[in-house]
Amino acid sequence: MLTRKLARRASLGAAVLASAFGIQSAGAQSLAGKWEGSIFAQGTAIPVVITFDSTAAGWSGSFLVAQLNPNAISMAVTVKMDTVSMQLPEEGMNAFLQGILGADKKTLNGMLAVQGDNSGSFQVTKAAAAAKSPVNPGAKH
Numbered sequence: 001m002l003t004r005k006l007a008r009r010a011s012l013g014a015a016v017l018a019s020a021f022g023i024q025s026a027g028a029q030s031l032a033g034k035w036e037g038s039i040f041a042q043g044t045a046i047p048v049v050i051t052f053d054s055t056a057a058g059w060s061g062s063f064l065v066a067q068l069n070p071n072a073i074s075m076a077v078t079v080k081m082d083t084v085s086m087q088l089p090e091e092g093m094n095a096f097l098q099g100i101l102g103a104d105k106k107t108l109n110g111m112l113a114v115q116g117d118n119s120g121s122f123q124v125t126k127a128a129a130a131a132k133s134p135v136n137p138g139a140k141h
Helices: 002-020
Strands: 033-041 044-055 058-064 073-080 083-087 095-101 107-114 117-126
Touching (some): 033 107, 095 117
Antiparallel strands (some): 033 044, 033 117
8 A cells, every 4th residue: 555655656746847948848749740731821821740759868850941941940849748849940940839738639720920021820740650561462481
């Protein structure tokens, strides 16, 4: 009985520490990968691709607006629980995006500010992983 109480307290303590230090939730872990959608600004929807990667040092990402630039721009990424903040460098676009990961963990919606001006919004959906095809489905065993 005492062991169970200690285990429960240790578990609760770990959850409180994780929350206090902004350690990513299990939902945020599903953030890694390619996301596709649009930014909405001045009445126009512009296709974007956002890619997130998690490393031991934290999160990183890239932002691609092929309509404006064929090269993806590296960006700083911060994840706290299900809130994702992205900062594009001044020479890239000088934009800040902040979104909330949906309950389904497959959508990310939020606001976009370019050069400090609240310019619009964005909505992206996690791209489906490519299905693996059988190596040789017709082979005889």
